[in-house]
Amino acid sequence: MEAACTKSFPPFLDYKTEKYVLTKNRRIGVFHRLLQLGVLCYIVGWVFIVKKGYQESDNDPHISVITKLKGTSVTKGFRELQERLWDEADLVKPSQGENVLFLVTNFISTPGQELGVCPESPTVLDGRCSEDSDCAEKEPVISGNGIKTGKCNTTHFTCEIYGWCPAEESQPIRKIPINEAENFTLLIKNDVHFSRFHLSRSNTKQTSDTTYFKSCTYDPVSAPYCPVFRVSEMIREAGHSFKELSVLGGVVGVDIRWNCDLDQPGSTCKPQYTFRLQDVKNNFRTATYYWDQDRHQYRDLLKLYGIRFEISVTGEARKFGLVPTAVSLGTGCAFLGAITLLCDLILLYLDSKADFYWDCKYEKVKPPKGQEATEPNPEQNLE
Template structure:
């Protein structure tokens, strides 16, 4: 006997196993097996190939370029701000280069004609109030202060005493206007030109109408149904589509995102490869701490031989243009890979049914006995086959009877 003449582990290395087909007339297992096949086929055809387009090669990371240009003028007359003033693009758009992020000034606090010198700190700065000079050690600074302490405690225009500082004087001490100075900004327009380049397929697309002339851009305004290919947006309309009110945001500022997404099926006509827009507000309108969006900048000049500046604390709406894209085209490689994965899933269904028949059903011993057998040369013949041979040898054959 071969298995007795060598170790089982060594001999098993030189065995060859081949499948044996067996028809099991088990209705419950048959129903489960067909249901599994239907589910797997529906997944492969419906999800992998129809929904996810598993037959396509994709380019999920295109090269992108964003150019923005804001247009509009307004005349303001504010007693709390800089007075009567005409505002154009160079005044209220920061930065002026037209990048993917741009800021439109809608409100401001101006502190004009500042010069470097010694003056009283703003009494609203935490820690700036004092009773004597010892409360203001020289060289001390405050977290939200405007200068460096000189070591003196000086009176202010009111009854309070504050630390004297070396700073740009007079220091900023103006409340935020209750109404936006540049309320007309909601009627300004912005031209957003976006280009995407799917380098894998050498496909270049823009959100601008490729046919026509420049006069179309001078008169159109974006609308998702009437003018979906017009890249000119009114700022107030952007806020509305983001679920916000531009007039409310104009007082303390905010952030609005403009999302452009390309999802292109290059197996179809290229004209269907167009940008889809989505708008959202990124800051929280309900926040009471650090609400809105503001920053400071200064404009410098020389007066009477001394450097002078006008400090501007500006509030406004920042617009972030975000671009994403994906393009797909038929390729034999992903098609074969997904087909192979689907066939493997079908084989897994048969494997699970085999496990149930061989180890979990009531008749699993009989199924295992019929499923697995060893050839006569490698081991003893099973007892059932011995009985069959004994019966056949006791029965006269055709040749003997003749």
């Protein structure tokens, strides 16, 4: 009956089962348990507790940022010591509302410029000359203020140029002309939406008090949902002082981070702010154009120094999910299986008694008597 079944059924229908061998090898046993303990600590401690591998995440939220700066200041030194009032329309470049803004803290003014011919500034190296041949006609002055006319001004020993005259001079930089700027306040309104979990959050407090945002200032403990920041405090959190940056300007990065664990109470999902200094110099030029009664065009040139605020928002929301939990557990089981395979390889190939363990693990089974396969004798076939 057994022979008939063996002949009638194909080999792929055979059933194979594993044979387990209990090996009394203390070194391999200790090594095996230590590896298992390490894998368990990794899965439980790192994957599930630290990395929270049982949660699915959304780390690409939809973000909106609105900024608004408030403050006024009065300075002198514009058009021959004439006082000028500065407010947010003058001090913030570009227009408010973007996630990048420039706060003016210092300036150099060249008022009353008009198109004409005048000597280049002596501080411009490419504009210096000793004779007319040094000033090639219609050649632009590198890092200068106009186009060379072909003549050398022997009074200033600079090339005459066609441009806005008088040329901008490198005047001594005033020390903190806009003193009140450090007390200005910056409103940063931020909204995030995690589409995967249909979750929306804002860094502003939900209140019916219309005067709250006009009187509050951000504090991580007492007012974490007040989006109003004092400029001097932001720079101090970046590790510097307003006086250091107000002369030549700088760049301050504002990072807003949302870490929302949706398995915890909703109050834990709140913004975290960090401030960092990215550069210690920052300036650009701007001009205001106007005409006199005779329709002659003039302009007031301003070289503005200030602090550039760059606001970036990142976030991640996490919540329990069956798929990431199954993947983490499956990874742990795969590691445990790999440990057994590693110990088998060491036992069968590297141990001093490898041959003995090989014979114990892999048993050679002989068929019952009378069923041995008989091979044809080549010599008989030749007869």
